[in-house]
Amino acid sequence: MDLVLVLVLILTCLLLLSHWKWSSKRGKLPPGPTPLPIIGNIHQINVKNVHQSFTNFSKIYGPVFTLYLGMKPTVVLYGYEAIKEALIGHGEEFNGRARIPIFDMVLKGGVAFSNGKAWKETRHFSFTTLRKLGMGQRSIENHIQEEARFLVEELKKTNGSPYDPTFILACVPCNVVCSIIFQNRFEYKDQDFVSLLEKLNENAKILSTLWVQVCNIFHVLIDYCPGNHNTLYKNFTCLQNYLLTKIKEHEKSLDVTNPRDFIDYFLIKEMQENRNPQSIYTRENLIGMLTDMFVGGTETIKAN
Ligand code: HEM
CATH class of the missing domain: 1.10.630.10 (Cytochrome P450)
Incomplete structure (x- = not known):
């Protein structure tokens, strides 16, 4: 078997494995569009009008849905009722701040980006x-x-x-x-x-x-x-x-x-x-x- 074929086989197996791992994790998360390996759902988001993309997703998946930004699952709360229920109804559980790598680079400690x-x-x-x-x-x-x-x-x-x-x-x-x-x-x-x-x-x-x-x-x-x-x-x-x-x-x-x-x-x-x-x-x-x-x-x- 030539080298290229072996590499293609290995790559396909890795992609299938990572897709399988994702799918098993996704079972516990709110619904959302199927992500692609590595880029997730980025190709489905209009970067010039993110808000409109979220509106479209909410019509299909409801007010709480999951998007993959690259490999990172991100749960989106869409609309006043969903946000109020999470941040006011379950304030303790939702008072964490997601890690934002660009701020990790420039800020250590403080209030706004700590947990x-x-x-x-x-x-x-x-x-x-x-x-x-x-x-x-x-x-x-x-x-x-x-x-x-x-x-x-x-x-x-x-x-x-x-x-x-x-x-x-x-x-x-x-x-x-x-x-x-x-x-x-x-x-x-x-x-x-x-x-x-x-x-x-x-x-x-x-x-x-x-x-x-x-x-x-x-x-x-x-x-x-x-x-x-x-x-x-x-x-x-x-x-x-x-x-x-x-x-x-x-x-x-x-x-x-x-x-x-x-x-x-x-x-x-x-x-x-x-x-x-x-x-x-x-x-x-x-x-x-x-x-x-x-x-x-x-x-x-x-x-x-
Ligand atoms: C009109 C002006 C302002 C707007 C629109 C604004 C907006 C925001 C928003 C949206 C958050 C995030 C809240 C959250 O995720 O829970 C925030 C947090 C924060 N803001 Fe402001 N802000 C304003 C003025 C200020 C000022 C004047 C200061 C400081 C002197 C400040 C310091 C902070 C800090 C330290 C946090 C983090 C709070 C925490 O984690 O508990 N902000 N701000």
């Missing part, structure tokens, strides 16, 4: 600390109003002439977040600030590219392929190095009896818990939390 006990404790600390710093109370309103006054002053400088406010509108919420985590705001022309915001903006664009979705499905590409995910990594590293400098500055001027901001509250807890090997109060987790707030508090709110 289980670490997520619960980190979320509890963030929440109580933000409340101590005025979240949901009058004092945060003062920060917001102060920033609004800076915004108005900046807009006045345009003297009513046409002006693209996109950049400045990203600065405003970011400055409110900065006032909570570092206890200081930035001038809108501050070079460090401008450069950080440009990087966040570039990252938001990269995160919505098709390539990043492909990397999330076939994560082996992240380590071995060139592509814009490397720029994403570089930009996040810059932001996190900046945050690290801020943490070091805080360490030098820390007064444990008079915490000034989020970083101070964390450093105090870190000192109190330093004998606990399971502690969530690690440098990595602090950087993760600050990154969450920086990114979550800027890109979500600015005008697009």
